[in-house]
Amino acid sequence: MANTAAQKDIVKKSEISGFILERTAKRMKQHFQQSLAAAAAGITIDQWVVLQELDKQNGLSQLEIAKATFKDAPTITRIIDLLCQKELTQRVIDDQDRRRFKIQLTPKGYKRIAELMPVIKDARQKAWGGLPDKDIDHLVKTLNIVFNNLSSEDTK
Amino acid sequence: MANTAAQKDIVKKSEISGFILERTAKRMKQHFQQSLAAAAAGITIDQWVVLQELDKQNGLSQLEIAKATFKDAPTITRIIDLLCQKELTQRVIDDQDRRRFKIQLTPKGYKRIAELMPVIKDARQKAWGGLPDKDIDHLVKTLNIVFNNLSSEDTK
């Protein structure tokens, strides 16, 4: 197939849009990180994401957390290490399958989540609050198309 | 101000959209990383971004590269270290200001860029090719609004 003008246009446009996507995601992460730091949260945004997942479903295995958060197994091992050091979670061996842990929130973990939830909600409000619903919906739809374009082969 | 239904809706929607944004940006990065690895490129996507910036403007200082790529100074120091080790760039002291380096592409650097450009273009095509122009434009516009929402206070 020849390299048509339309194709060249897409290639050029996609250089910019890839840059904008990366840039915005990075800034978003910084924004939440700074909000947590300003609140003396004692955890990172990635640790928050794991805590929040456990808040939805306590006792997940590490691989289940990995899948839910789109992080990989070694990363989850280390995040859980840190959360256990801080006594926000604990590892409980799964009697059904002794290769696994059930990761459980401690009372201190639940307390920390409750304390930080307003911080996170404020940060979300600041990031997205000024956008019309339909723009957010459109964004999510488009991002998901891109995500799925890449999922087919990259999930090997 | 009371916590209206509309505000709650935004907060809930933004939990999802933040997740989708992060997830898509991460997958996008993996996609380019894997494309480079498959081509035995010998560089990472972050190193590519720096090379590409130098291809546009050779001889930039490290801080200029940092600004252009939205990376920070220590990160650029380390990326340039690696690119110089691979002999794709070289540091030349700026005679006008001896605190600075001019970072210059070597002939090997130009060659590598030329070799990898088709790989990158293919990867871009795969990521964005299926999307109508107007969706991409809309995405970029929305992402930029979010980016600017966060830039005001986070760029201290």
Place this chain on the structure above:
DNA sequence: CAAAAATAGTTGTTATACTAATTATTTCAA
């Protein structure tokens, strides 16, 4: 001009991400 402030770059520490290799356990299959 000399001291202070600003700037460019480096280094160190901690955290996350990816890959590969390793251990322990469980499941599958001949």
Place this chain on the structure above:
DNA sequence: TTGAAATAATTAGTATAACAACTATTTTTG
């Protein structure tokens, strides 16, 4: 049912990212 394959988690190595502290210059300013 035992040996092979698969699975859950860990560990190690390299790269990126944020932050802080530091050195070497340059600019400001008093």
